[in-house]
Amino acid sequence: xxxxxxxxxxxxxxxxxxxxxxxxxxxxxxxxxxxxxxxxxxxxxxxxxxxxxxxxxxxxxxxxxxxxxxxxxxxxxxxxxxxxxxxxxxxxxxxxxxxxxxxxxxxxxxxxxxxxxxxxxxxxxxxxxxxxxxxxxxxxxxxxxxxxxxxxxxxxxxxxxxxxxxxxxxxxxxxxxxxxxxxxxxxxxxxxxxxxxxxxxxxxxxxxxxxxxxxxxxxxxxxxxxxxxxxxxxxxxxxxxxxxxxxxxxxxxxxxxxxxxxxxxxxxxxxxxxxxxxxxxxxxxxxxxxxxxxxxxxxxxxxxxxxxxxxxx
Amino acid sequence: xxxxxxxxxxxxxxxxxxxxxxxxxxxxxxxxxxxxxxxxxxxxxxxxxxxxxxxxxxxxxxxxxxxxxxxxxxxxxxxxxxxxxxxxxxxxxxxxxxxxxxxxxxxxxxxxxxxxxxxxxxxxxxxxxxxxxxxxxxxxxxxxxxxxxxxxxxxxxxxxxxxxxxxxxxxxxxxxxxxxxxxxxxxxxxxxxxxxxxxxxxxxxxxxxxxxxxxxxxxxxxxxxxxxxxxxxxxxxxxxxxxxxxxxxxxxxxxxxxxxxxxxxxxxxxxxx
Amino acid sequence: xxxxxxxxxxxxxxxxxxxxxxxxxxxxxxxxxxxxxxxxxxxxxxxxxxxxxxxxxxxxxxxxxxxxxxxxxxxxxxxxxxxxxxxxxxxxxxxxxxxxxxxxxxxxxxxxxxxxxxxxxxxxxxxxxxxxxxxxxxxxxxxxxxxxxxxxxxxxxxxxxxxxxxxxxxxxxxxxxxxxxxxxxxxxxxxxxxxxxxxxxxxxxxxxxxxxxxxxxxxxxxxxxxxxxxxxxxxxxxxxxxxxxxxxxxxxxxxxxxxxxxxxxxxxxxxxxxxxxxxxxxxxxxxxxxxxxxxxxxxxxxxxxxxxxxxxxxxxxxxxxxx
Numbered sequence: 001x002x003x004x005x006x007x008x009x010x011x012x013x014x015x016x017x018x019x020x021x022x023x024x025x026x027x028x029x030x031x032x033x034x035x036x037x038x039x040x041x042x043x044x045x046x047x048x049x050x051x052x053x054x055x056x057x058x059x060x061x062x063x064x065x066x067x068x069x070x071x072x073x074x075x076x077x078x079x080x081x082x083x084x085x086x087x088x089x090x091x092x093x094x095x096x097x098x099x100x101x102x103x104x105x106x107x108x109x110x111x112x113x114x115x116x117x118x119x120x121x122x123x124x125x126x127x128x129x130x131x132x133x134x135x136x137x138x139x140x141x142x143x144x145x146x147x148x149x150x151x152x153x154x155x156x157x158x159x160x161x162x163x164x165x166x167x168x169x170x171x172x173x174x175x176x177x178x179x180x181x182x183x184x185x186x187x188x189x190x191x192x193x194x195x196x197x198x199x200x201x202x203x204x205x206x207x208x209x210x211x212x213x214x215x216x217x218x219x220x221x222x223x224x225x226x227x228x229x230x231x232x233x234x235x236x237x238x239x240x241x242x243x244x245x246x247x248x249x250x251x252x253x254x255x256x257x258x259x260x261x262x263x264x265x266x267x268x269x270x271x272x273x274x275x276x277x278x279x280x281x282x283x284x285x286x287x288x289x290x291x292x293x294x295x296x297x298x299x300x301x302x303x304x305x306x307x308x309x310x311x312x313x
Numbered sequence: 314x315x316x317x318x319x320x321x322x323x324x325x326x327x328x329x330x331x332x333x334x335x336x337x338x339x340x341x342x343x344x345x346x347x348x349x350x351x352x353x354x355x356x357x358x359x360x361x362x363x364x365x366x367x368x369x370x371x372x373x374x375x376x377x378x379x380x381x382x383x384x385x386x387x388x389x390x391x392x393x394x395x396x397x398x399x400x401x402x403x404x405x406x407x408x409x410x411x412x413x414x415x416x417x418x419x420x421x422x423x424x425x426x427x428x429x430x431x432x433x434x435x436x437x438x439x440x441x442x443x444x445x446x447x448x449x450x451x452x453x454x455x456x457x458x459x460x461x462x463x464x465x466x467x468x469x470x471x472x473x474x475x476x477x478x479x480x481x482x483x484x485x486x487x488x489x490x491x492x493x494x495x496x497x498x499x500x501x502x503x504x505x506x507x508x509x510x511x512x513x514x515x516x517x518x519x520x521x522x523x524x525x526x527x528x529x530x531x532x533x534x535x536x537x538x539x540x541x542x543x544x545x546x547x548x549x550x551x552x553x554x555x556x557x558x559x560x561x562x563x564x565x566x567x568x569x570x571x572x573x574x575x576x577x578x579x580x581x582x583x584x585x586x
Numbered sequence: 587x588x589x590x591x592x593x594x595x596x597x598x599x600x601x602x603x604x605x606x607x608x609x610x611x612x613x614x615x616x617x618x619x620x621x622x623x624x625x626x627x628x629x630x631x632x633x634x635x636x637x638x639x640x641x642x643x644x645x646x647x648x649x650x651x652x653x654x655x656x657x658x659x660x661x662x663x664x665x666x667x668x669x670x671x672x673x674x675x676x677x678x679x680x681x682x683x684x685x686x687x688x689x690x691x692x693x694x695x696x697x698x699x700x701x702x703x704x705x706x707x708x709x710x711x712x713x714x715x716x717x718x719x720x721x722x723x724x725x726x727x728x729x730x731x732x733x734x735x736x737x738x739x740x741x742x743x744x745x746x747x748x749x750x751x752x753x754x755x756x757x758x759x760x761x762x763x764x765x766x767x768x769x770x771x772x773x774x775x776x777x778x779x780x781x782x783x784x785x786x787x788x789x790x791x792x793x794x795x796x797x798x799x800x801x802x803x804x805x806x807x808x809x810x811x812x813x814x815x816x817x818x819x820x821x822x823x824x825x826x827x828x829x830x831x832x833x834x835x836x837x838x839x840x841x842x843x844x845x846x847x848x849x850x851x852x853x854x855x856x857x858x859x860x861x862x863x864x865x866x867x868x869x870x871x872x873x874x875x876x877x878x879x880x881x882x883x884x885x886x887x888x889x890x891x892x893x894x895x896x897x898x899x900x901x902x903x904x905x906x907x908x909x
């Protein structure tokens with residue numbers, strides 16, 4: 001297992017470098033001069049040159065690249081060129097909100113999705129299964145800003161059960177929780193739809209296996225066969241796909257935060273876009289890169305826990 | 314085809330898609346009003362009466378804007394996914410066919426693109442390039458290239474080991490002929506099935522970008538843009554958010570249902586997975 | 587043997603596999619490790635051996651479907667390994683291959699007509715109507731109706747598909763056909779029909795064959811000469827009748843005794859098969875066969891035996907059986 005962990009850690013390095021390179025390329029392929037884009041067309045040449053020097057844009061491209069990689073890897077994500085605050089300060093301030101939202105959504109997604117998927121697979125092609133499939137397809141089809149607005153309209157404006165705005169006071173647990181319910185439901189329901197589908201199809205494949213029939217034939221209670229033998233083997237594809245889902249989750253959380261006006265990475269990124277805060281955008285993308293690489297790493301390590309074969313491979 | 318439409322999921326999905334496509338194509342003739350014509354006197358009219366789905370803050374007819382907005386959604390979805398299929402499909406096919414280190418490297422690059430959150434990628438590309446239709450298509454196509462490279466590569470890996478490919482080489486066929494005449498027809502259906510599912514994603518991404526304010530510029534009607542305007546007036550005029558939301562849902566759901574049905578038809582064992 | 591059309595000398599193909607962490611281990615699989623043989627014009631030459639002995643790799647290397655690492659291949663006096671571009675394409679017209687699996691050897695998305703006319707048009711032999719007529723004639727030659735042209739592979743049985751595979755190999759009028767286990771995937775009753783077809787074509791067209799099989803009875807019936815391969819090397823070679831009636835190498839003897847004999851009266855003691863075939867990645871030192879060999883002595887464990895050509899029935903063994 002220890003070799004497996006080391007190997008995964010080593011394998012994450014090139015991925016991280018590659019993602020960082022992607023960020024660098026994306027930011028540089030923009031036609032035109034970022035300095036002019038930031039300052040506007042009427043900026044004086046002197047101002048443009050000063051900004052270029054400040055951003056390091058006057059140096060050769062490979063030097064910019066090496067500097068960028070070096071800074072990113074040493075955890076220096078730069079600072080906002082609008083407020084001059086380090087990006088990590090701004091991000092650190094909203095992390096509790098983002099974590100609240102993400103963890104709550106994952107809980108909702110798993111608690112609804114896994115049992116629903118297993119249940120649907122066990123009743124394949126019966127009414128329950130058809131309903132589960134249709135509902136999960138509808139859930140997947142909702143862009144989160146649409147479902148968020150619909151939930152907002154229904155529960156905050158029509159029935160007035162939950163507050164409209166989500167800027168919670170972190171010190172007040174009741175406030176924190178009530179303001180979390182609608183955003184977490186928005187994000188969690190899409191995730192539940194996704195997990196239902198993946199669990200169902202993974203279970204269907206496993207249910208056909210001979211060892212399931214054998215376990216049943218030798219008298220193991222069916223409930224135990226499903227949960228012990230079935231779900232454990234269906235777990236691997238589920239974890240894989242849920243790991244892949246993180247990219248979608250990040251995008252969805254941005255939209256959710258906008259709809260519910262919650263502080264979070266999403267709001268920061270949109271603010272940076274509106275203010276053309278070029279260094280902030282780059283820094284945020286670098287932070288996303290680290291996030292993705294870490295999640296991929298965790299996914300791989302979870303494999304090792306679920307599937308003993310992986311460790312030796 | 315007949316068998317496909319007997320599947321109720323596909324049938325409903327196809328009907329939803331046809332309704333939207335017809336609405337988009339016939340918009341100039343069936344839309345009751347001009348989608349960008351402002352009318353101060355008719356501001357924020359609730360649904361019913363002269364305006365079936367009401368009017369927005371500028372007095373524009375919501376129904377007409379939804380019909381015209383369908384055009385943007387469909388144009389962006391079709392062109393971006395078609396380009397992603399062409400570029401990503403070609404990358405995946407060639408990469409899988411060549412194999413070895415080249416394939417390993419290309420797929421590593423694709424994995425990196427795949428792991429990057431697609432909405433964030435699209436958001437930043439559009440923000441940097443400017444909110445134009447072409448840039449939207451480019452951004453969404455960019456996010457879909459990697460998945461299509463993967464989808465196209467997988468079957469090529471097994472097909473190239475088949476004896477008929479070796480036979481082609483023994484007969485002196487060029488690699489291009491083997492790849493495009495012999496392997497390509499065997500993967501088209503798989504790629505197209507994923508195409509309809511990814512079109513659903515493209516519609517969602519376009520709407521999301523428009524909602525954030527990075528869509529085709531106003532006053533052009535887009536569904537995401539309408540949601541954005543409606544969201545600002547949500548206390549006074551909830552219909553401004555509800556109807557475009559339903560339109561987006563109809564199209565995305567329709568495309569997903571068709572894609573699901575197609576996949577069931579190509580691989581019955583995975584029914585509904 | 588007539589003047590050779592194919593001469594192979596010192597043919598070698600190693601595959602490298604790198605595996606393991608933290609210390610990657612590089613394994614070299616010696617699939618074909620110095621193989622010499624030659625095939626006369628219109629001659630049927632067999633290569634026999636257990637699975638994994640490298641016989642298919644050797645056959646494919648001759649056509650350069652697998653690029654060999656070393657050795658010379660001469661086809662009608664021409665250096666096959668040096669050929670490239672147009673010269674290689676021209677050579678490929680003269681050497682063709684028939685595959686083992688009739689299911690994967692035909693493109694499921696192309697009609698039989700397309701499969702058969704494609705080589706004709708690619709090589710500029712015939713197009714359109716003329717190509718179609720030639721394709722129909724090819725089908726007739728392998729015993730299928732011309733109506734099959736418009737149909738798809740899945741509409742045919744395994745035996746019929748193998749006939750189509752043969753027709754495709756014949757399309758460019760080759761002089762040599764490499765047949766890689768051409769009947770192993772077929773039902774026994776169908777095997778005979780396809781073998782008869784191949785024999786008939788050999789006589790009618792004067793084709794030379796490199797016939798790869800693990801089945802001694804098929805080789806015995808079809809081929810004039812045979813090479814027995816074990817772990818990448820030829821251990822015995824000669825006329826089929828002599829090799830199988832009086833094998834010199836203990837391995838050939840073991841193979842022969844293990845294969846069913848048509849006359850139950852002749853069956854003596856049940857064949858004695860000793861041990862498993864070792865991996866070509868780690869062949870035993872000395873003679874590769876010594877761990878399974880009843881005649882092995884000390885020298886067999888250390889030194890690979892030299893080739894003794896004998897009187898056209900050669901072997902590589904320290905203790906050959908003498909007739």
